[in-house]
Amino acid sequence: MTDTVSHDVLIIGSGIAGLRAAIEASQVSGGKLSIGVVSKVHAMRSHSVCAQGGTAAVLRVDRGDSAEAHIFDTIKGSDYLADQDTVERLVSFAPKEIFQLEHWGMPWSRDSDGHVAQRAFGGHSYPRATFAGDRVGFYEMQTLYDTCLRYPNIQFYHEWYVTRLLVEGGEFRGATAIEIRSGNFTAFKAKAGIIATGGAGRLYAFATYSHSSTADGLAMAYRAGIPLKDMEFVQFHPTGLVPSGVLITEGARGDGGILTNKDGDRFMKKYAPQKLELAPRDIVARAIAREIQEGRGLHDESGLDYVNLDLRHLGDEKIKERLSEIREVCIKLRGIDPIEEPIPVRYVCHFTMGGIHANIDGATPVKGLWSAGEAACISVNGANRLGTNSTAICLVWGGITGRAAAEYAMHHAPANFPDQAVMLEEKRIYDGIFRGEGKENPYDVKHELEKTMDEHANVFRTDQGLGEALKTIRALKRRAYQHVEDKSREFNMNLINVLELHSMLDVAEVVLAGAHARTESRGAHFRLDFPKRDDEHWLKHTLAYKTPDGIRLDYSAVTITRYQPQERTY
Numbered sequence: 308m309t310d311t312v313s314h315d316v317l318i319i320g321s322g323i324a325g326l327r328a329a330i331e332a333s334q335v336s337g338g339k340l341s342i343g344v345v346s347k348v349h350a351m352r353s354h355s356v357c358a359q360g361g362t363a364a365v366l367r368v369d370r371g372d373s374a375e376a377h378i379f380d381t382i383k384g385s386d387y388l389a390d391q392d393t394v395e396r397l398v399s400f401a402p403k404e405i406f407q408l409e410h411w412g413m414p415w416s417r418d419s420d421g422h423v424a425q426r427a428f429g430g431h432s433y434p435r436a437t438f439a440g441d442r443v444g445f446y447e448m449q450t451l452y453d454t455c456l457r458y459p460n461i462q463f464y465h466e467w468y469v470t471r472l473l474v475e476g477g478e479f480r481g482a483t484a485i486e487i488r489s490g491n492f493t494a495f496k497a498k499a500g501i502i503a504t505g506g507a508g509r510l511y512a513f514a515t516y517s518h519s520s521t522a523d524g525l526a527m528a529y530r531a532g533i534p535l536k537d538m539e540f541v542q543f544h545p546t547g548l549v550p551s552g553v554l555i556t557e558g559a560r561g562d563g564g565i566l567t568n569k570d571g572d573r574f575m576k577k578y579a580p581q582k583l584e585l586a587p588r589d590i591v592a593r594a595i596a597r598e599i600q601e602g603r604g605l606h607d608e609s610g611l612d613y614v615n616l617d618l619r620h621l622g623d624e625k626i627k628e629r630l631s632e633i634r635e636v637c638i639k640l641r642g643i644d645p646i647e648e649p650i651p652v653r654y655v656c657h658f659t660m661g662g663i664h665a666n667i668d669g670a671t672p673v674k675g676l677w678s679a680g681e682a683a684c685i686s687v688n689g690a691n692r693l694g695t696n697s698t699a700i701c702l703v704w705g706g707i708t709g710r711a712a713a714e715y716a717m718h719h720a721p722a723n724f725p726d727q728a729v730m731l732e733e734k735r736i737y738d739g740i741f742r743g744e745g746k747e748n749p750y751d752v753k754h755e756l757e758k759t760m761d762e763h764a765n766v767f768r769t770d771q772g773l774g775e776a777l778k779t780i781r782a783l784k785r786r787a788y789q790h791v792e793d794k795s796r797e798f799n800m801n802l803i804n805v806l807e808l809h810s811m812l813d814v815a816e817v818v819l820a821g822a823h824a825r826t827e828s829r830g831a832h833f834r835l836d837f838p839k840r841d842d843e844h845w846l847k848h849t850l851a852y853k854t855p856d857g858i859r860l861d862y863s864a865v866t867i868t869r870y871q872p873q874e875r876t877y
């Protein structure tokens with residue numbers, strides 16, 4: 308008999324969004340609901356601990372910032388694909404989250420007058436990134452996790468891998484999971500659920516993401532009939548350290564760092580004369596790609612071309628105080644000290660704007676199921692996210708969905724549980740993959756997947772490249788995930804990696820299909836064969852549905868409240 312565990316609310320994912328949701332659900336229910344938080348890594352190893360530069364919020368209206376400005380910056384940054392009502396909600400809720408974190412113990416960096424300090428970030432017209440040195444994610448996670456531990460009704464399942472959502476008659480019923488330590492297969496029953504499984508950046512080899520960001524939650528939702536929205540919009544951050552791809556925070560440019568090419572020219576003058584290095588990421592990443600393509604990059608012995616990020620003029624004290632983590636990263640991974648030498652950087656996969664289709668409240672089309680954080684596409688980011696908005700989104704919609712799921716669970720009785728679906732999932736994994744036969748090495752398939760995405764779904768895209776990539780991914784899907792070499796139950800990471808690969812292939816196909824169909828350039832999606840934005844035909848969201856015949860693409864309107872699309876210059 309399959310082991311079964313019951314909770315009122317089941318949260319899949321324990322990054323900033325999942326932890327924030329757990330606290331809210333616990334508080335709303337006055338400690339009465341039982342809340343399960345499942346994570347395939349220990350909560351404090353979730354990808355969110357990597358966030359470096361800051362969390363956006365309007366705190367200094369007395370010094371010239373305004374909600375209006377944050378709303379407009381985000382909508383313009385999104386290349387007008389953001390739903391404007393969701394952006395308004397983000398901006399009005401974010402400041403409360405900053406103070407809430409402060410009350411829970413967050414060590415925000417301070418100005419000399421004692422106020423929470425804020426720094427500049429790309430595409431923002433005011434320095435509104437609150438930060439804690441350059442380790443904002445680590446401190447936010449520590450604050451949230453410590454707070455969760457104060458609530459006895461929140462139970463963590465660290466290192467449990469969720470394999471499938473259980474949905475019956477359009478309603479959420481729970482999920483199935485493998486306890487990685489023992490290999491035990493378990494069914495989780497729950498009245499309400501929240502998917503907070505993060506982004507899909509590990510589809511690419513050169514990426515800033517943790518290796519756990521393998522798109523599982525997106526694939527689970529997609530297989531359960533929920534559409535994935537706007538997946539063609541993948542963000543490339545301008546400054547990945549060469550050759551590892553580890554992020555050099557935009558805060559480094561926010562604090563005054565400049566980009567130069569092999570001739571020492573500050574090339575952003577040409578591409579964004581006013582905002583320079585602090586133009587939005589899509590624009591700076593394309594500028595770097597152009598400089599490299601046109602022969603003005605430098606060449607690294609790893610084979611990668613790059614440009615320089617120069618911080619030397621900021622001085623020893625500022626670098627040590629505000630950018631200590633990236634300094635340590637440069638010294639340890641590249642053997643250079645940014646106080647003395649420029650940092651070699653190039654564009655790198657960093658964020659997925661698209662995700663699980665969810666409305667302004669984070670509700671998915673499945674009753675009783677919400678999604679929050681990077682996994683969800685509630686359409687704040689549109690075609691290009693502004694830096695520091697993601698952690699703000701995780702906090703705001705963690706809170707919103709935690710409250711909604713708890714209220715739902717308080718007013719609904721447990722419903723019939725789909726035992727048959729649990730049995731089929733156990734058979735798929737243990738009779739199918741675990742006892743399966745085959746020669747294909749899943750790690751080779753993964754390398755081919757990453758290579759294909761790096762080559763054809765990068766900063767510049769074409770009809771031919773995307774078409775070829777789609778064929779390759781479909782061929783890889785036929786070859787992959789039929790067996791595992793390691794037949795042990797305990798800590799079988801071979802099995803987990805094969806399941807992750809399955810998710811990555813499904814989601815890569817959706818990214819490519821959306822990108823191939825979208826014959827325009829908008830935000831991070833730049834088609835060399837269609838270099839202009841085309842509002843007449845493409846001011847709309849892409850919705851990708853899984854059908855027995857493959858992907859079906861549909862489209863939905865963008866919510867425009869106050870700002871009609873304009874030409875986007877910086």
Ligand SMILES: Cc1cc2nc3c(=O)[nH]c(=O)nc-3n(C[C@H](O)[C@H](O)[C@H](O)COP(=O)(O)OP(=O)(O)OC[C@H]3O[C@@H](n4cnc5c(N)ncnc54)[C@H](O)[C@@H]3O)c2cc1C
Pocket residue numbers: 319320321322323324325345346347348350353354355356357358359360361362363443444467468469470503504505506515516517519520523524554657658679680681682694695696697698699701
């Ligand atoms: C290097 C870096 C720096 C960044 N810096 C900033 C910044 O300064 N400011 C900003 O706003 N944004 C930043 N971002 C983006 C931001 O960090 C992320 O978008 C955000 O942290 C995502 O949080 P999340 O809660 O949605 O998910 P994550 O933190 O990605 O957590 C996902 C969770 O889901 C779990 N999970 C996934 N699949 C499964 C499964 N199958 N079963 C069980 N559990 C599963 C994981 O274990 C994990 O707990 C940065 C991103 C990177 C890569």
